[in-house]
Amino acid sequence: MFDSIIKFFEEIDPVVGALLATTFTWLVTAAGASVVFLFKEMKRAALDGMLGFTGGVMVAASFWSLLSPAIAMSDGEGFAKVAPSAIGFGLGALFLFGLDKVMPHLHINFKPNESEGVPTKLNRTLLLTLAITLHNIPEGLAVGVLFGGVAAGIPEASIAGAVILAIGIGIQNFPEGIAVSMPLRRHGLSRKKSFFYGQLSAIVEPIAGVVGALAVTFFTPILPYALSFAAGAMIFVVVEEVIPETQQDRYTDIATLGFMGGFIVMMVLDVALG
Template identity: 85%
Template sequence: MFDSIIEFFESVSPIWGALIATTFTWLVTALGAAVVFFFKTMKRSVLDGMLGFTGGVMVAASFWSLLSPAIEMSEGEGFVKVLPSAIGFALGALFLFALDKYMPHLHINFKESESEGVETNLHKTTLLILAITLHNIPEGLAVGVLFGGVAAGIPEASIAGAVILAIGIGIQNFPEGIAVSMPLRRHGVSRRKSFFYGQLSAIVEPVAGVIGALAVTFFTPILPYALAFAAGAMIFVVVEEVVPETQRDKYTDIATLGFMGGFLVMMTLDVALG
């Protein structure tokens, strides 16, 4: 089945491939958000475990799918070889740092008084959506950049690697969709609105994916920087948002095990299928 998927993506333009792959990750988020139609509440332990899983996938993807290829495709030796990845990683982290400081948002398990970014009168629902949108920008960008590398003919960038990353991100987007819709439902938002807002948080992924693919296609030399940029942004999200959200209650052990499980799943996918 995996071979058939690869054959399909090889038959279409890498730009279209980026759009299709990131649309898939968005739809998986919507599938997770749809759980709200069947349950009104979900145990906090389950939510924390799923968020931990999300963090584990993001960290593993940052290395195996992004940083490692970025270093391999860089020329030179020693510090010269790692410099593009180091610069890109730092820029990605700084980009998310700036968004975190200026975009008003609220972490999933935090009180409304603990919202971050500039002061605003936005409703709590909107702040929650903006927080998850922050998660999804680097995820869509990462998939798009890999497809862009294929379009540019970079040997280290492969359709298989891009598809594996999309599958991994899709897997972790399912619990992410639940993690948005269920708290909204718990706060009295209707099922339909909870689902709508839950899936809406990932609509940015196809947009970021196409932008990433186009940027690398037209400016091939930036590929190692772009891969590392996406990795830096993802790591920042994990450390700044995902991990703190899982450490607010008594289920920290479950969240940690979820993180390890997510890391293991993504590592296995990347190494075994890549």
């Protein structure tokens, strides 16, 4: 089945492939958010474990799918070879740092008075949704950049690698969708509204995916920088947002185990299938 999926993506335009792959990750988020129609509440331990799993997948993907290929495709030796990845990684982190300071948002397990970004009168629901949207921007960008590398004919960028990354991000988007919709339901929103805002948080992924693919297609030399940029953005999200969200209660061990599980799943996918 995996071979059939790869063959399908090899036969279509890589930019279209980026759109389809990131649409898939968006739909998986929606599938996770739809769990709110089955349950009104979910134990905090389960939510923290899911968030930990999400962080583990993102960290593993940052290295195996993004940083490692970026270093491999860079010319030169020593510092010259790693410089594009180091620069891109730093810029990606600074990009998310800037968004974090500007975009108003509220982390899932934080109190209303702990919202971040510019002061706003937006309600709690929108602030929670915007927080998860921050998670999803680098995820869509990462998938798109890999597809853009394929379009540019870079040997180190493969359809298989891009599809594996999309599958890994899709897997972690399912619990992420649950982790958004369930708290919204618990705070009094209807099931329909909880689902709507839960899936809405990932709609940015197809947009970021297409932007990333087009950018690399037109400016091929930026590929190692772009891959590392996406990695830096994802690591920033994990350290600044995902991990702190799992440390607000007594289930830190469960969140840590979830993180380890997510890392293992993404590593195995990338190495075994890539």
